[in-house]
Amino acid sequence: MTAKKMEKWENGIAGNEKESAPQTIAAFVRKAGEEGRLISESEILCEVAGANLLPPASPDAAREAKSLLKQALDENEDLHELTAPNGSLDYYSSEFMTEAFARILSLKRGGPRQLIAEVVRQNSALYPRPVPLDTFTQAPFNYSSGEILNELEQMRADEGYRDIASTTTSSPRVFLYSTLYLEPDHAAMLAEWLDVGQFENP
Amino acid sequence: MAMAKYGGWAGKVLHVDLATGRTRTEDTVEKYKDFLGGTGIGYKEMWDEVPPGTKPYDPENKVIFAVGPLAGTGAPCNGRTAITTLWPTCWPVPLVATGHMGGQFAAKLKYAGYDALVIRGKADRPVWLSIVDQQVEIHDARRLWGEGIRRTTAAINQIMGPETAVAAIGQAGENRVPMSVMICSVSHSAGGIGSVMGAKNLKAIGVQGTGSVRIAGDKGEWEKLIKYHLSLLGANNQHVVPNSPQPWSEFYEERSRWVGSKGRTWGGAPRPIETGTCDPHNLNRIAYRTNNAAYFMGEIAWQFTVRGNGCTSCPIRCHTILKVPSVSAKYGIPEVAQNTCSGLNMGRAFFKKFPDGPRGMTNVEASMVGMHLADDLGVWCNYSQMQRDFQKLYYEGYIKKKLGEKEFNSYSWDKYEKGDPAFLFEIFPRIAAKEGELGTALGLGTGYLLERWSIPEAAWAKDKELSYWKMGHPKHHSTEEAGQCGLLINLIYNRDAQCHSHSNFTRNGLPLAVQKILAAEIWGFPEAVDAVGAYTPMHPAKAKMAKWSLLRKELHDSLSLCNWMGPWVASPLKERGYRGDDSIESLLYSVATGDKKDRQELDLVAERIFLLHRALTIRDMGTKEMRTRHDTIPEWVFTDKSGKLPFSKGTTRMDRTDVQVAIDMFYDELGWDRATGTPTAGTYRKFGLDQVAADLGKRGLLP
Numbered sequence: 001m002t003a004k005k006m007e008k009w010e011n012g013i014a015g016n017e018k019e020s021a022p023q024t025i026a027a028f029v030r031k032a033g034e035e036g037r038l039i040s041e042s043e044i045l046c047e048v049a050g051a052n053l054l055p056p057a058s059p060d061a062a063r064e065a066k067s068l069l070k071q072a073l074d075e076n077e078d079l080h081e082l083t084a085p086n087g088s089l090d091y092y093s094s095e096f097m098t099e100a101f102a103r104i105l106s107l108k109r110g111g112p113r114q115l116i117a118e119v120v121r122q123n124s125a126l127y128p129r130p131v132p133l134d135t136f137t138q139a140p141f142n143y144s145s146g147e148i149l150n151e152l153e154q155m156r157a158d159e160g161y162r163d164i165a166s167t168t169t170s171s172p173r174v175f176l177y178s179t180l181y182l183e184p185d186h187a188a189m190l191a192e193w194l195d196v197g198q199f200e201n202p
Numbered sequence: 203m204a205m206a207k208y209g210g211w212a213g214k215v216l217h218v219d220l221a222t223g224r225t226r227t228e229d230t231v232e233k234y235k236d237f238l239g240g241t242g243i244g245y246k247e248m249w250d251e252v253p254p255g256t257k258p259y260d261p262e263n264k265v266i267f268a269v270g271p272l273a274g275t276g277a278p279c280n281g282r283t284a285i286t287t288l289w290p291t292c293w294p295v296p297l298v299a300t301g302h303m304g305g306q307f308a309a310k311l312k313y314a315g316y317d318a319l320v321i322r323g324k325a326d327r328p329v330w331l332s333i334v335d336q337q338v339e340i341h342d343a344r345r346l347w348g349e350g351i352r353r354t355t356a357a358i359n360q361i362m363g364p365e366t367a368v369a370a371i372g373q374a375g376e377n378r379v380p381m382s383v384m385i386c387s388v389s390h391s392a393g394g395i396g397s398v399m400g401a402k403n404l405k406a407i408g409v410q411g412t413g414s415v416r417i418a419g420d421k422g423e424w425e426k427l428i429k430y431h432l433s434l435l436g437a438n439n440q441h442v443v444p445n446s447p448q449p450w451s452e453f454y455e456e457r458s459r460w461v462g463s464k465g466r467t468w469g470g471a472p473r474p475i476e477t478g479t480c481d482p483h484n485l486n487r488i489a490y491r492t493n494n495a496a497y498f499m500g501e502i503a504w505q506f507t508v509r510g511n512g513c514t515s516c517p518i519r520c521h522t523i524l525k526v527p528s529v530s531a532k533y534g535i536p537e538v539a540q541n542t543c544s545g546l547n548m549g550r551a552f553f554k555k556f557p558d559g560p561r562g563m564t565n566v567e568a569s570m571v572g573m574h575l576a577d578d579l580g581v582w583c584n585y586s587q588m589q590r591d592f593q594k595l596y597y598e599g600y601i602k603k604k605l606g607e608k609e610f611n612s613y614s615w616d617k618y619e620k621g622d623p624a625f626l627f628e629i630f631p632r633i634a635a636k637e638g639e640l641g642t643a644l645g646l647g648t649g650y651l652l653e654r655w656s657i658p659e660a661a662w663a664k665d666k667e668l669s670y671w672k673m674g675h676p677k678h679h680s681t682e683e684a685g686q687c688g689l690l691i692n693l694i695y696n697r698d699a700q701c702h703s704h705s706n707f708t709r710n711g712l713p714l715a716v717q718k719i720l721a722a723e724i725w726g727f728p729e730a731v732d733a734v735g736a737y738t739p740m741h742p743a744k745a746k747m748a749k750w751s752l753l754r755k756e757l758h759d760s761l762s763l764c765n766w767m768g769p770w771v772a773s774p775l776k777e778r779g780y781r782g783d784d785s786i787e788s789l790l791y792s793v794a795t796g797d798k799k800d801r802q803e804l805d806l807v808a809e810r811i812f813l814l815h816r817a818l819t820i821r822d823m824g825t826k827e828m829r830t831r832h833d834t835i836p837e838w839v840f841t842d843k844s845g846k847l848p849f850s851k852g853t854t855r856m857d858r859t860d861v862q863v864a865i866d867m868f869y870d871e872l873g874w875d876r877a878t879g880t881p882t883a884g885t886y887r888k889f890g891l892d893q894v895a896a897d898l899g900k901r902g903l904l905p
Contacts, residue, residue: 036449097449098776104447126713128733132456139465140447171560185844185852189735197682198457198709199498200586200669202543 021053022072026093029072029079033096036140038082038105041089044069085110104140112136112143113151117161121178129194130167130177130187152176169195208235209418210271210795215243216316216338218331220402221261221323225338230317235797236890237811239270240760241300243318244286245814248298249894251322254822258290259378259401261324267311267407268319273762274312274415274514276428277790278435281513283308284759285392289697290380291584293649293674297696298818300759301394303369304513305387308762310367313411325403328376330354332362333409343405347376350578351385358408370406371396372580374634379645381582381633389521389541389573390513393582394697418796427789429485434773434782436460436482436710437491438520438542439702439766442774443711450481452776455711459497460774462490469505470525482774488517494542495522499550499569500561511540518767522546528563529570533624539573544586548572549626551589554597556621568623575626579634585698587648587676590668592629601640604655609638649674663836666843671698672834679705681839681854685737686864687730689856690748693833693865696819702765703751708734710772712780717772724771724784725750736851740860745867750805756815757787757808809872810889816874816881817894826903829869829879835861875905 028047032039039047048054048065073079073091080099082090084106092102107115116136123131136143155161163180167188175191182190214227215234230239237246244266256262266286273280281304289299311319314333321331325340328347332339346354354370362368369386375396382396399405417424436442437460444451445458462477477490489510495503506526510519523540530537541548549572556564576583583589595601596618602610617625632641643651648670652659662670671677671692678698680688683705692699707717708731718728721743730743758765770782783789788804791797799807816828825831839856840848848857869876873885883904886895898904 033449098452100452101447101449126715127455128714129455135446135456138446139463183851185846185850186735187852189852189854193682193734194457201677201679201682202498202547 021048021068022075024051024053025069025072026076026079029091030093030095032091033093036097038090038092038102038109040084040109041066041069041091044091082106085114101140108141112141112147113154113161115141116148116151116176117155117164117178120164120176121180124178124181124187128182128186128190130175130182130191132191132195133166133174133176167191171195207231208271208795208797209416210275210791211235211239212274212312212315212317212413212415214316215268215318215320216333217320217322218338218340219323220321220325220329220340220404223340227316234317236807237814238757238760238807239273239317240268240282240284240762241286241756241815242270242760242807242811243268244284244300245298245811245818247318247320248286248288249814249818249821252288254824256288258288258296258398261322261402263288263322263398263401265321265395265398265402266318267307267321269308269311269317270760270762271317271795272790274309275417275794276424276515277763277794278428278431279513279516279518279764279767280762281305281308281516282759282762282764283311283386283392284762285384285395287395287398289394290397291394291647291649291674292696293647293653295823297673297822298815299394299695299697300700301392302700302759303384303386303390303392304516304764305369305390306367306514307369307386307390307409309514310409310411312415313413314409315411315413319407321399321402321404324401328403328405330358330370330406330408331404332358333407333411334362335410335412343403346370346405348373351580352388352578354406355385355388358406362408362410366408366410368406368408370580371399371404372578372634374580374582374645375400376405377634377636379581379634379636380647380650381584381588381645383576383580383582385577385580387513389511389539389545389577391541391545391577391582393584396580396582415794417794419793424793427793430783431770431786431790432485432488432517433483433775434770434786435488435517435767436772436774437462438494438497438518439709440706440768440770440772440782441709441711442482442772442780444480448479450479451774453712453716455709457709458711459494460491460711461493461496462487466493466496466504468493468507468509470508470523475509485517489519492518492520493522494520495524495546495569498543498546499566502561502563502566506566508538512542513764516764516767520766524566524570526566526570529567532567533571533574533627535571535574539570539577541573541577544583545573545577547586547589548576548583549623551583551586552592552626552629553618553621554593564621564623568621568626571623571626572630575630579630581630581633581645584647585676585678587668587670587698588644590670590676591648591651591662592644594665594668600655600657604643605639609640612638613640647674648676660837664838664841666838666841668838670838671836673697677836681856683734684708684747685732685744685854686740686856686861687744687748687751689835689839689861690745690864690868691751693835694752694816699755700765701751701755703754703769704747706767706769707731707772712772716780719779720772720781721747723781735854737849737854737856739849739857740864740867742867742871745864745871748868749871753805753808753812754787756811757804760808760811761787761791763787763790806889810891813881813886813889813891814894817886817891817898820880820903821898821901824901824903826878826880826905829865829877833865833879878905880905 177187328343330343374382441458508523511521549568721730727743729741773782842855846853
C-alpha cells in the first residue's frame with residue numbers, strides 16, 4: 001500500500017469518517033428504495049468494496065463488510081433485513097417501502113412460482129379474498145400471461161402447491177385462491193362480487 | 203339577533219311562490235337550528251307545510267333545496283345540496299324522499315345568503331329563477347322550454363355570468379316523466395326531481411352570490427382542522443388502500459377506487475399527466491387518486507381521461523372528464539363528457555354484452571353516448587334500475603308482448619343485442635318524450651311500470667339479479683355489502699337508501715382483522731362486521747352499526763358533507779393503525795358554527811332528523827304498521843341459486859328468523875315499538891318532537 005493510500009484510510013477511520021461507513025451503506029439502501037428496488041447483501045458488499053469503505057488489505061473483507069452492514073442496521077431504524085426464499089438476504093428502507101412491498105420484491109427474486117403462491121395465500125388468509133390471475137401481469141409483478149400459466153401448470157403437479165386453486169367469474173375472469181384459507185364456494189362468490197358485483201353496486 | 207351568534211349558516215331561508223311570484227325569507231337559525239340544514243330543513247318544512255294526501259305534481263307540494271352550515275366553507279367534501287319533496291317514483295303511494303346534487307350550487311346558494319330555497323306553487327307559464335344575493339327574480343322561460351339541459355345552462359350562464367351555478371331540467375322533466383333529473387354544473391344530477399320541477403313549470407335555477415361563509419371559531423384552529431381532515435381522506439368512497447401493491451402501502455385491494463399510481467396517466471389531457479405514486483401523506487395529490495372512468499370502464503379509459511372534476515371544496519374529483527375523439531364522427535356527439543358512477547354507466551348498463559367485451563372500446567362509446575343523451579334530456583336511471591328492468595323485460599319477452607307490432611319493429615333490436623351504442627338514440631329520446639308504450643312505461647319507474655303492465659311486484663322481488671328492493675326502487679348497498687346491517691339500512695327509506703356510511707367501511711380495502719379492530723372501537727364489538735359472504739348470526743353491534751350508518755347519512759345530508767365519502771372512521775395512515783376520526787363531523791360543525799357539540803350530541807341531532815323522516819312516512823302512509831307494510835324485504839334476500847344455506851360460506855343469503863331478530867334489535871336501538879316499527883311517544887319527546895307525537899297521537903299513529 002502506498003503512503004498516500006494508508007493516509008487516506010487512516011483519515012477514513014478517524015473521527016467522523018469512521019462513522020460514515022455504516023451511513024454510506026444506509027444511503028445505498030435508501031437509494032435503491034427510492035428507485036423502487038431492494039438491495040441484496042451481495043450488492044451491498046460490492047458497493048462497500050467499490051466505495052473503499054474497508055481498510056486496505058483487510059484480512060477478512062467479507063466479514064468486515066458484514067459487520068459494517070450490521071452496524072448500519074443497528075444505527076438506522078428505517079433499515080430492515082428480509083430473507084429471500086433462497087436464503088439470501090435483502091435490505092430495504094421503510095422510508096421508501098413497506099415490509100409488504102419489500103416482501104413481494106424479495107419473493108420475486110425466487111421466481112414466479114413461490115411469489116404467486118405466497119401472494120395468493122396471503123390474500124386468502126388476510127382479507128380474505130381470491131386474487132385475479134391478471135394481477136400478476138401488472139406492476140410490481142410484471143409476468144407475462146404465458147409465464148403465469150406455465151407456473152400454474154407446474155403447481156398442479158407439485159405437492160407443495162396443491163392448495164392453489166382457481167375459480168372463474170361470469171365475465172369471465174380467472175381468480176386464484178388458497179384452499180388452506182378459503183372454501184371453494186366462498187372463493188367463487190367473492191371473485192364474482194369483486195369482478196362483477198361491485199361494479200353493479202357502485 | 204340569532205344570526206350574529208353563529209357562523210356556518212348563511213342566515214336566511216328563501217321561499218318562492220311560483221303561483222303568486224312572491225318571495226320572502228325567514229331566519230334559518232331561529233326556525234331550523236335544531237335540524238341543522240339540508241334534509242333536516244327539508245323534512246321540517248314538509249312536516250309543517252305539506253299535508254298528507256298531497257301528490258308530487260300538486261302545486262301544494264314543495265321542493266326544498268337545502269344545504270348545511272358547512273356548505274361553502276373550506277371543509278373537504280361539502281358540495282352537496284339536498285332536495286326534499288314528494289317522490290314521483292315512490293310506489294304505490296308517493297311519499298317524502300330526498301335527492302342530492304353536487305357541483306357548485308350549494309356554495310353559491312350560501313354565498314348568495316341562503317341556507318335553503320323552498321319552492322311552492324306552480325307558475326302559469328314556464329319560468330326560470332335567478333338568485334343573485336338578495337335579488338330574486340322569476341323570468342319567462344318559454345324560450346328555454348323544450349331545450350335540453352346543456353343549452354339551457356349555457357343560455358342562463360350567458361345572462362347571469364359564467365360563474366353562476368345553473369341547475370336545469372331537460373325535456374324529460376318538462377314532460378313530467380317521473381324518471382327524470384335536474385342537473386347542475388354540467389354533470390351533477392339530482393335524480394328523481396325533474397318532473398316535480400316540470401310540474402311547477404320551473405325550468406331552471408341560476409344562483410350567484412358575492413358573500414362568504416363566516417367561521418365562528420378561531421381561524422387557525424379551523425385551518426388545522428381542515429388539514430387534519432384532509433390527512434384522513436382516502437380515494438372516492440373513502441377507499442383507504444391503493445388498487446395494486448404500492449411501495450408506500452401495507453395493504454391493497456384490486457377493487458379500490460384508489461387507482462392512481464406510477465405509470466398511470468391522464469392520456470386525454472393536452473399534455474399527458476402521470477398520476478404518480480399518490481402517497482397518502484402528500485395532500486397535494488389527493489385529486490390524482492381517483493379515476494372513476496377507469497374504475498368502471500377498465501384500463502382503456504386512462505387514454506381518454508382529461509382529468510377529474512367535482513364539487514366545490516372537494517379534493518376527491520370523483521367525476522371524470524373524458525375526451526373520446528372517435529365518438530364525434532361515429533355518433534355525431536361532442537367528444538367531451540364527464541360524470542361519475544351511475545352517470546358513467548348510464549349508457550353501458552343497458553347492454554348485456556359488447557362485441558369487444560365488457561371493458562373494450564364499445565363500452566367507452568356507450569358511456570359517452572349515454573351521458574350525451576341522458577344528461578341533456580334529463581333522464582334518470584334510478585341507480586341503474588331502469589337498465590336492469592329493461593334487460594329483463596326484453597330478454598324475457600315482456601316488451602314484445604306489451605308493445606304493438608308496429609312499435610316493437612320500430613326499434614333496432616339487432617343493434618341492442620349486438621351491444622351497439624347507437625341503439626341508445628332510439629330509447630332515451632322516447633323516454634324523455636313519453637313516446638310510445640315503451641318510452642312511457644320506462645319513464646314511470648319500476649313500481650308504476652309493473653302496475654301498468656300487470657306484472658306482479660313479486661316477480662321482481664324474487665329475482666336477485668334485478669336488485670329490486672321495494673316501493674319501486676332498488677337496493678342500495680344491502681346484504682351483499684354488510685349482511686344484516688345492509689338489510690336494515692334498506693328498510694327505512696321511500697326510495698333507494700343512498701346510504702354509504704357502512705359500505706364505505708366494508709369496502710375500504712383493509713383486511714378483516716383491521717376492520718374488526720376499528721369496528722370494536724366504533725360500535726363496541728368486532729362482531730359488527732363479518733367477512734363478505736361469511737355472515738354470522740345477528741349481534742347487537744350490527745344494529746348499532748346500522749343505526750350509526752343511517753344517522754351519519756342524515757347528518758351528512760344536513761350539514762352538507764358528502765356521504766359518498768364519509769364518515770371518516772378509517773384512514774390510509776398506518777401510523778394511526780388505519781384509524782380515521784369518528785368526531786370529524788362534530789369538530790367541523792363546532793368550529794364553523796361556534797355551537798359546540800361533541801360526537802354524541804351531534805348524533806342526537808341527526809337522530810331527530812331521522813325520526814322526523816319516519817314520522818312523515820307514517821303520517822303520509824296513514825299507518826303505524828311499519829314493520830309489516832313499509833319495512834319489507836324482497837324474497838331474493840332469502841335465496842341462493844346454488845341452494846346454499848344462510849351462515850354458510852359463499853352466500854349472502856339471509857335467514858328469516860335471524861332477520862326478524864335483527865329488526866327487533868334495530869328497533870330497540872332506535873326506541874321504536876318492536877311490533878309495529880313505530881317510534882313511541884316517548885322517543886319523539888326525547889328528541890323535542892312533542893308536537894309530532896301529539897299530531898300522530900291524534901291520528902292514531904302511535905304504538
